[in-house]
Amino acid sequence: MKSNQSVISIRNLVKTFPMGNREFTALNGINLEFASGEFSGFVGPSGSGKTTLLNIIGTLDSPTEGEAMVLDHSVKLLTQKKAALLRSQKIGFIFQTFNLLPVYSAAENVEFPLLLQKMGGEARRKAVMEALEWVGLSDKAKSRPAQMSGGECQRVAIARAMVKKPEIVLADEPTANLDAENSHNILKTMVKLNQELGTTFLFATHDEKVIGYLRRIIRLYDGKVAFDELVTKI
Amino acid sequence: MLTLKLALRNLLGAGLRTWLNVFVLSLSYVVIIYIHGMLDGWDVQAKSDMMHWQTGQGQLWQKNYDPLDPFTLQESFATIPGELIPSVESGDLAPVLITMASFYPEGRIQSILLKGISENQQVVEIPTAAFSGGGADIPAVIGKRMAEANKITVGDLVTVRWRDANGTFDAADVRIAAIFNSNVPTIDAGQIWIPLRRLQTMLSAPGKATYFISKKSELLNYSGSDWVSKDLKSLTAEIDQIIKTKSFGSSIMYVVLLLLAMLAIFDTQVLTIFRRQREIGTQIALGMTRWQVVRLFTAEGAMNAVLAALLAAVYGIPFLASQAASGIAMPATTDTMGLAIADKIFPVYSLGLIGVTIVVVLVTSTIVSYIPSRRIAKMNPTEAIKGKIQ
Ligand SMILES: Nc1ncnc2c1ncn2[C@@H]1O[C@H](COP(=O)(O)OP(=O)(O)OP(=O)(O)O)[C@@H](O)[C@H]1O
Numbered sequence: 001m002k003s004n005q006s007v008i009s010i011r012n013l014v015k016t017f018p019m020g021n022r023e024f025t026a027l028n029g030i031n032l033e034f035a036s037g038e039f040s041g042f043v044g045p046s047g048s049g050k051t052t053l054l055n056i057i058g059t060l061d062s063p064t065e066g067e068a069m070v071l072d073h074s075v076k077l078l079t080q081k082k083a084a085l086l087r088s089q090k091i092g093f094i095f096q097t098f099n100l101l102p103v104y105s106a107a108e109n110v111e112f113p114l115l116l117q118k119m120g121g122e123a124r125r126k127a128v129m130e131a132l133e134w135v136g137l138s139d140k141a142k143s144r145p146a147q148m149s150g151g152e153c154q155r156v157a158i159a160r161a162m163v164k165k166p167e168i169v170l171a172d173e174p175t176a177n178l179d180a181e182n183s184h185n186i187l188k189t190m191v192k193l194n195q196e197l198g199t200t201f202l203f204a205t206h207d208e209k210v211i212g213y214l215r216r217i218i219r220l221y222d223g224k225v226a227f228d229e230l231v232t233k234i
Numbered sequence: 235m236l237t238l239k240l241a242l243r244n245l246l247g248a249g250l251r252t253w254l255n256v257f258v259l260s261l262s263y264v265v266i267i268y269i270h271g272m273l274d275g276w277d278v279q280a281k282s283d284m285m286h287w288q289t290g291q292g293q294l295w296q297k298n299y300d301p302l303d304p305f306t307l308q309e310s311f312a313t314i315p316g317e318l319i320p321s322v323e324s325g326d327l328a329p330v331l332i333t334m335a336s337f338y339p340e341g342r343i344q345s346i347l348l349k350g351i352s353e354n355q356q357v358v359e360i361p362t363a364a365f366s367g368g369g370a371d372i373p374a375v376i377g378k379r380m381a382e383a384n385k386i387t388v389g390d391l392v393t394v395r396w397r398d399a400n401g402t403f404d405a406a407d408v409r410i411a412a413i414f415n416s417n418v419p420t421i422d423a424g425q426i427w428i429p430l431r432r433l434q435t436m437l438s439a440p441g442k443a444t445y446f447i448s449k450k451s452e453l454l455n456y457s458g459s460d461w462v463s464k465d466l467k468s469l470t471a472e473i474d475q476i477i478k479t480k481s482f483g484s485s486i487m488y489v490v491l492l493l494l495a496m497l498a499i500f501d502t503q504v505l506t507i508f509r510r511q512r513e514i515g516t517q518i519a520l521g522m523t524r525w526q527v528v529r530l531f532t533a534e535g536a537m538n539a540v541l542a543a544l545l546a547a548v549y550g551i552p553f554l555a556s557q558a559a560s561g562i563a564m565p566a567t568t569d570t571m572g573l574a575i576a577d578k579i580f581p582v583y584s585l586g587l588i589g590v591t592i593v594v595v596l597v598t599s600t601i602v603s604y605i606p607s608r609r610i611a612k613m614n615p616t617e618a619i620k621g622k623i624q
């Protein structure tokens with residue numbers, strides 16, 4: 001495991017959205033620190049700001065006020081180009097709706113982030129096969145998303161997020177479209193990758209199954225941190 | 235490179251819709267090349283016909299000669315210069331003398347040009363050899379248009395009237411010795427060719443000519459005060475002009491076709507960007523900049539043109555090649571504007587034509603793909619990921 005240095009640091013973060021001629025405050029004064037290798041999650045009712053917070057950490061969105069430092073970069077100050085580079089190299093995303101590129105095969109989907117990094121052909125093929133092995137889908141390398149089950153698609157998405165060995169993986173409701181068995185499957189896969197590669201995992205969820213695997217639970221309520229607890233496993 | 239690779243992957247992945255666009259676009263390539271190839275072939279053929287029947291390698295004109303003004307023909311001849319006589323005798327230079335005349339086919343009066351040309355000329359294909367033999371009649375040759383228009387056949391006697399040197403009318407019969415078949419209307423319609431010496435005698439203009447047709451371009455270097463040289467290029471300039479006019483007219487057809495293809499690509503792009511916003515958001519999340527995605531989608535649209543070029547090659551090359559081999563049959567009615575036209579035109583496809591066509595199609599499809607793709611740069615990735623942009 002990596003050292004316990006802080007990979008994400010959020011201070012007095014406020015996020016408002018324009019709503020007609022008013023402003024809607026989605027996040028209101030968030031203060032959080034995440035150390036490398038955490039397996040944590042934002043939990044809370046719908047509309048509490050989980051996705052918004054995850055998007056800001058993922059540099060897809062920017063704080064209205066306050067500071068979000070991700071891997072020593074201020075999200076607010078990043079240019080589009082630098083943010084893209086940071087995502088490309090150090091941040092992996094897993095979505096509720098899988099978001100695989102529909103015309104690509106499983107292997108091509110996993111390959112995509114490596115193509116963006118301009119990794120050479122041989123190393124790329126090896127990394128893709130390795131990532132598919134992590135999620136137990138070596139035999140589906142050539143399948144298209146339409147030919148795979150939801151659980152398989154989400155495992156491809158995990159392989160795609162993990163193939164570049166990012167520092168942080170952000171997973172927004174990764175199990176919402178999966179049945180119980182598949183949910184446990186992919187969660188176990190992520191726990192394993194978290195332990196083997198030391199990747200920091202950050203979830204947004206209200207799924208009890210996911211919550212059961214988290215080692216730190218941050219409860220959001222109305223855009224505020226209502227509760228932040230470490231889970232001590234027996 | 236990456237952009238092109240991903241664009242190709244996306245496009246091929248899209249399947250039928252891609253091939254539909256690609257097919258329409260490939261038709262544009264083939265039609266453009268076909269039409270232009272035909273016009274270029276016509277140009278080449280018309281020039282070659284003109285060279286063989288009318289202009290030779292160039293002409294020397296008596297300085298007053300103006301083919302568009304027949305009323306000046308009376309002052310438009312001069313004595314054949316001594317230096318040129320050897321070439322005339324060897325047949326390399328064909329002197330031609332022209333006068334206005336009239337004749338009476340089926341009782342009507344019709345103005346014609348009476349042209350005297352040397353019997354021994356080796357320059358143009360007008361069958362002057364037919365002048366020799368026969369009896370005391372003046373032998374004449376005419377083209378098939380002249381023959382058909384006036385129902386004249388070989389052996390017929392035709393009365394022609396002309397004004398002699400004193401301005402008084404004179405008349406004589408000419409016997410049609412041959413009817414030639416040429417694609418060049420300007421040496422055919424309304425013209426009767428007779429031996430030069432006969433016409434010189436009729437006009438009391440011995441040793442004189444209106445112009446010379448030359449077999450060798452060197453002979454055009456002759457500089458005498460009475461004669462002006464006209465090179466092949468200037469004599470056939472009119473053909474280029476006519477072909478240009480025609481190609482403008484026919485371009486309407488493929489402009490429409492190209493517009494249709496562009497509309498199809500544009501439409502696909504607009505729809506694609508709307509339908510694939512989740513994909514766009516995902517690509518941004520995975521580390522592409524928005525402009526990279528714009529480039530990717532633009533390349534995807536432009537790649538249609540590349541695939542279309544390949545598809546056009548698959549069916550277009552055999553088609554165009556077969557047309558070039560068998561020729562394109564031309565309707566007889568296209569024989570207007572005084573342009574030489576054969577029954578069949580053999581299209582000519584130059585590398586330049588093919589290159590320009592590909593570049594034009596590629597550039598237009600790139601532009602048409604880029605315009606809708608620009609929207610991506612303004613997309614909010616977090617909304618795009620959820621597929622919520624309207
Ligand atoms: N682009 C936006 N414009 C306006 N309001 C927004 C925007 N994005 C989010 N919001 C609002 O911010 C609040 C928080 O949204 P967010 O998506 O973060 O909630 P969430 O906790 O992820 O909910 P869920 O569990 O339903 O996914 C919601 O009330 C939402 O309506």
Ligand SMILES: [Mg+2]
Pocket residue numbers: 050051052172204
């Ligand atoms: Mg959410």
